[in-house]
């Protein structure tokens with residue numbers, strides 16, 4: 001008999017009853033150090049007091065009115081995001097997948113008047129953009145598309161980090177946009193070298209092709225900058241945001257330049273829940289905290305500490321680990337064993353990690369994780385790896 005919850009996930013037999021900061025606790029009081037943060041979502045930790053405060057205050061006032069009316073919390077969040085980024089305008093969604101939908105629609109709508117043959121969107125092998133029909137067609141991974149055809153047409157996947165392939169593809173007259181994660185998340189924490197992102201931006205400038213940055217996982221402070229593209233000193237035309245922006249409340253966004261978004265007039269897109277007062281109030285506090293004094297410097301400093309420890313871990317367990325890659329508080333441990341086995345051994349040591357493609361185990365802790373907790377995390381990962389060496 002099919003379970004009451006559609007079984008599209010292979011779930012670990014773990015149930016958490018509450019969380020605080022970087023820790024999750026089961027019903028019987030067992031504490032787990034959380035290096036997954038609900039897949040890069042709980043950026044300020046579990047039950048962050050400043051978010052609990054803003055959420056409960058807003059909940060007592062107003063939850064939802066729909067976009068038939070002006071929403072001051074939404075306007076305030078949009079002002080904050082446009083102040084702190086390249087963007088001139090924002091649309092709020094409830095997830096990263098919905099941000100992908102709008103990014104695709106916006107790019108195509110942009111070209112529909114100017115040069116209607118430019119419907120093709122280039123993406124990259126190993127990418128992940130969500131699970132909607134557009135998002136699976138964009139990423140193109142067989143694991144996600146198989147059985148779901150016919151796929152939305154007009155997407156091409158290019159090899160990751162191959163500038164010549166990119167240049168050749170972008171010379172085609174039907175290309176309208178390139179969608180890229182500056183650091184691939186699900187693909188196995190693969191940061192694109194800065195010069196590649198710069199090269200991509202240059203090609204976009206030469207051809208007029210729109211650059212869509214998918215910063216759903218690598219954005220919102222994760223890499224030690226508010227957004228990962230900032231490291232390369234370039235800006236996209238359209239950006240997808242979600243995960244960390246709500247700190248655990250479901251909200252996403254599309255940020256865009258005026259030029260890229262100019263054709264999106266009343267009636268061209270919509271969302272019943274998107275930009276509701278609850279989500280926007282919480283996200284505005286997240287943005288304020290992250291752009292506040294010392295927050296991102298702290299992510300970089302603790303990220304450097306974690307990186308150093310992970311390098312030690314890799315050299316202590318050459319039978320388990322191949323290498324470590326990433327930046328900020330977004331790290332991938334490339335394994336010589338099955339990543340699922342390391343995640344499993346982590347459960348036994350009460351430390352939570354997340355598997356990814358390319359034989360990688362991801363570490364995406366809350367950005368508020370302390371130095372002491374990083375030390376504890378490294379000790380637990382070391383014991384988890386020792387279990388696998390012994391086995």
Ligand SMILES: *Cc1c(COP(=O)(O)O)cnc(C)c1O
Pocket residue numbers: 094095096097098100128129130131181185186214215216217218242243
């Ligand atoms: C998680 C993710 C998405 C999809 O976001 P959802 O909120 O799960 O719909 C899109 N792009 C990237 C890079 C992601 O990591």
